[in-house]
Ligand SMILES: Nc1ncnc2c1ncn2[C@@H]1O[C@H](COP(=O)(O)OP(=O)(O)O)[C@@H](O)[C@H]1O
């Protein structure tokens with residue numbers, strides 16, 4: 001998937017604000033790509049454009065061999081799975097029924113799909129809780145349910161907007177390890193916004209960094225070997241080097 005010269009302009013009263021300014025980048029198939037940048041720089045807008053929820057003001061998106069000028073058409077939505085910071089689960093539906101919702105939205109019927117609900121719950125460690133309601137779940141379990149729901153219709157790409165941002169530090173860390181495993185198991189393409197350097201270095205293969213003006217200013221290859229991405233990643237030399245570099249960049253782009 002590639003993005004060419006994407007601009008997004010919003011009307012604000014009599015003014016226009018340029019949120020994304022000539023953004024070009026690509027996402028490789030099966031890649032785990034992280035996006036970082038200061039608050040308000042347009043990360044969420046970019047993710048919505050990537051998933052066809054919003055259309056760019058200018059620019060084209062190449063997706064599965066087709067160039068789209070006015071954004072990704074709505075009928076392609078089934079190819080994407082979204083996870084947001086707030087889990088967005090329906091409180092009156094059980095965990096199982098929350099996953100079922102995506103099957104209803106995309107009109108996927110049959111035993112195979114019903115079976116897939118349980119497979120996805122198993123993947124996120126919630127196979128024992130299909131009949132529980134969201135208010136009975138911990139924050140981490142709710143996010144896991146959201147992740148399972150984003151996967152249930154078997155999309156090509158998972159788009160995640162600070163999925164662990166509302167969790168406590170320990171749960172956040174646990175879930176980021178789980179995401180890495182999930183990526184290995186599912187082989188899905190992952191595009192994730194995060195504000196944590198450590199999280200990005202743990203899970204990603206590449207990190208793109210935006211500045212306040214809505215431009216991509218850095219692209220970093222994450223050269224930490226996958227074997228080293230475990231509890232002792234903190235003492236990995238490559239990790240230490242990259243964290244120092246990224247901490248510096250993240251500090252600079254706040255200006
Ligand atoms: N639908 C919208 N209408 C007008 N302005 C918007 C809209 N969505 C986002 N914005 C503005 O675009 C800018 C970038 O927002 P966003 O993409 O949410 O940034 P980020 O996720 O990096 O914090 C903000 O100034 C925000 O107020």
Ligand SMILES: [Mg+2]
Nearest residue numbers: 043044045161
């Ligand atoms: Mg945002």
